[in-house]
Amino acid sequence: MLNDFKAFIMRGNVLDLAVAVIIGAAFGKIVTSLTEDVLMPIIGKIFGGLDFSSYFFILSPDKVPPALAGSTDYAALKKAGVPLLGYGEFITQAVNFIIIAFIIFMIVRSVNRLVTLNQKPVEAAPVAEPADLVLLREIRDELRRGSTTV
Known part of the structure; x- marks a missing residue:
């Protein structure tokens, strides 16, 4: 079993995947x-606040502890266990996803263009002529030469 595991780990695609996960985490x-x-501070400024991720609705105002009454600190309310609808954090994560997806799209697009530029054009294999056409040409050529034997 240990040898099977070692063989599995040493395959190229597993190592490539491990490297991709590490680079992806850093990225x-x-x-x-x-x-x-x-980006989000700029977007937040446009929408009237400096911290867009702190936009939320309190779903149960009666569960807000008296010490946090009137608080707009999303993290403190969440830590206190207050049910919140944190749409600002969701929007932040959605923007984050769109940026990552766009950058990956640009990388894949660039790699595809490089691969296309580096590939030599593949010449099409000559298509063999049908046998009857070849035979008709041979007959024509013989008739032109004036041969009487066929």
């Missing part, structure tokens, strides 16, 4: 920072 952190630290 995800970069995109998350871009979204939370650069």
